[in-house]
Amino acid sequence: MIHVQVVHRVGLFRSALVALLRCEETLHVSASLKRPAHQEALCSSPHVWVTDIDCLDDPARTGMPGPGNGQGGMGALLVLTSERKPGALMRAFEAGALGYVNRDGDPSRLIEAIHRVARGERYVDDSLACDFLQATKLPLTPRELSVLALAAEGSPIGDIAASLHLSSGTIRNYLASAIRKVGARNRMDAVRISQDAGWL
Amino acid sequence: MIHVQVVHRVGLFRSALVALLRCEETLHVSASLKRPAHQEALCSSPHVWVTDIDCLDDPARTGMPGPGNGQGGMGALLVLTSERKPGALMRAFEAGALGYVNRDGDPSRLIEAIHRVARGERYVDDSLACDFLQATKLPLTPRELSVLALAAEGSPIGDIAASLHLSSGTIRNYLASAIRKVGARNRMDAVRISQDAGWL
Numbered sequence: 001m002i003h004v005q006v007v008h009r010v011g012l013f014r015s016a017l018v019a020l021l022r023c024e025e026t027l028h029v030s031a032s033l034k035r036p037a038h039q040e041a042l043c044s045s046p047h048v049w050v051t052d053i054d055c056l057d058d059p060a061r062t063g064m065p066g067p068g069n070g071q072g073g074m075g076a077l078l079v080l081t082s083e084r085k086p087g088a089l090m091r092a093f094e095a096g097a098l099g100y101v102n103r104d105g106d107p108s109r110l111i112e113a114i115h116r117v118a119r120g121e122r123y124v125d126d127s128l129a130c131d132f133l134q135a136t137k138l139p140l141t142p143r144e145l146s147v148l149a150l151a152a153e154g155s156p157i158g159d160i161a162a163s164l165h166l167s168s169g170t171i172r173n174y175l176a177s178a179i180r181k182v183g184a185r186n187r188m189d190a191v192r193i194s195q196d197a198g199w200l
Numbered sequence: 201m202i203h204v205q206v207v208h209r210v211g212l213f214r215s216a217l218v219a220l221l222r223c224e225e226t227l228h229v230s231a232s233l234k235r236p237a238h239q240e241a242l243c244s245s246p247h248v249w250v251t252d253i254d255c256l257d258d259p260a261r262t263g264m265p266g267p268g269n270g271q272g273g274m275g276a277l278l279v280l281t282s283e284r285k286p287g288a289l290m291r292a293f294e295a296g297a298l299g300y301v302n303r304d305g306d307p308s309r310l311i312e313a314i315h316r317v318a319r320g321e322r323y324v325d326d327s328l329a330c331d332f333l334q335a336t337k338l339p340l341t342p343r344e345l346s347v348l349a350l351a352a353e354g355s356p357i358g359d360i361a362a363s364l365h366l367s368s369g370t371i372r373n374y375l376a377s378a379i380r381k382v383g384a385r386n387r388m389d390a391v392r393i394s395q396d397a398g399w400l
Binding site: 010011012013015016017019020022023080082101102103104105106107110151152153154155156184185186187188189190191192193 | 210211212213215216217219220222223280282301302303304305306307310351352353354355356384385386387388389390391392393
């Protein structure tokens with residue numbers, strides 16, 4: 001019997017995924033809004049956490065499995081994701097995910113993946129392999145990324161400069177460099193491209 | 201027995217919603233990637249279509265229920281949505297949706313809503329009432345909206361002007377007016393605000 005904990009911030013999708021997995025007699029399924037903090041988790045740790053890649057918290061903040069210990073005492077992490085989101089995939093990898101299942105696949109693949117990661121094996125949907133190759137190729141520096149993220153929120157150059165303690169000219173340089181590196185036509189285009197890839 | 205057809209473009213969520221609804225004995229549940237075109241639908245029309253607001257097609261293109269006929273011979277349309285998406289809500293209303301269920305609600309509300317719209321009654325989650333009030337208040341003209349949508353895709357001013365057969369100055373005026381009307385600080389901010397509200 002594998003204890004599976006479904007984590008999704010959208011109530012109906014959470015309930016629906018639980019209903020789907022409960023059809024499988026080898027699984028004991030429960031659900032929560034988010035992954036609990038370290039101590040809580042230890043009390044009733046499931047074998048496998050199933051979560052959507054959009055619902056992944058910052059691993060540093062939650063104290064959940066980090067790189068290399070995805071199959072540790074805290075249970076294995078399995079993420080549901082879409083194709084062409086290499087940035088999001090990399091964040092999941094950094095959060096220590098052991099399983100990567102395509103949201104568009106058949107439920108039988110999710111079931112198979114759960115059994116695999118519960119045994120400590122890595123599982124990556126074939127359809128996501130190309131994204132893994134691209135995931136290592138983040139073209140932006142952390143600084144360019146944070147400047148672009150602030151711009152994406154609608155912050156004016158002056159505000160971004162003030163919040164990062166840099167000059168407006170430097171901020172413009174970072175943005176120009178980000179636009180060039182992602183092959184965008186302008187700032188808006190750079191934000192769109194980076195959001196589509198899951199970098200932002 | 202109510203025949204329910206689940207429509208969702210993401211395979212696993214579609215399967216999961218079906219599994220959730222099949223727990224309910226009064227429902228006969230099937231699923232599809234999208235709502236079929238007019239003629240097909242007539243052959244095996246379900247009583248209730250359950251779909252995510254993000255998966256709504258343009259009603260004009262699909263020939264599905266339009267305003268005022270959400271409970272016609274084509275079956276009633278029920279949409280799952282989130283709070284603070286008044287723009288998306290309005291599109292669902294224009295597509296003739298009869299039921300509006302909060303994605304973050306309990307599954308029992310979805311079941312109740314299905315029964316209600318199957319009887320031809322309107323169902324709106326209490327939590328969405330405020331959004332309905334705001335949904336009628338789209339601050340932008342269709343022209344401002346289409347200019348903003350092209351800008352959001354990263355198109356430069358010159359390209360937008362060429363594609364709409366207008367001058368660059370006119371495009372800048374439309375963008376300035378859109379920025380002012382949605383209370384944004386700049387173009388990026390106007391895009392973000394409009395996307396958050398579901399207008400774009």
